[in-house]
Amino acid sequence: MLGENPVRANYTGQPIFGPGTHTAAAWFNPAAFAAPPAYTFGNVGRNSLYGPPQQTLDIALARTFHLGERTSLQFRGEAFNALNKVNLGTPNRYVNTPQFGTITMAMTPGREIQLSARVSF
Numbered sequence: 001m002l003g004e005n006p007v008r009a010n011y012t013g014q015p016i017f018g019p020g021t022h023t024a025a026a027w028f029n030p031a032a033f034a035a036p037p038a039y040t041f042g043n044v045g046r047n048s049l050y051g052p053p054q055q056t057l058d059i060a061l062a063r064t065f066h067l068g069e070r071t072s073l074q075f076r077g078e079a080f081n082a083l084n085k086v087n088l089g090t091p092n093r094y095v096n097t098p099q100f101g102t103i104t105m106a107m108t109p110g111r112e113i114q115l116s117a118r119v120s121f
Helices: none
Strands: 058-064 071-079 112-121
Touching: none
Parallel strands: none
Antiparallel strands: 058 071, 071 112
């Protein structure tokens, strides 16, 4: 595919998840992998490693007040990522780059709160 890095790594035998891993600076041990010789594929299979888990909690509270027979007013408050959990992105998977194994972005934004009012008639 155009623009995709086709290099698949070779496994060196070192531990993949050793001390100091599972952080944004080093999700896995980059020394456990090496770039294969030119024009060859590495021996590591596709989807051999998984990135960090994704967790988010969205909540909403709503209250409706009846102002008459056919009119009502609704107040609503919503919080997206209410616990403000940082969900890390996927680690850099290109073995022939200096950022291999690091995470440089978050997948979800921080906490977002919105308030609204709605009149129905």
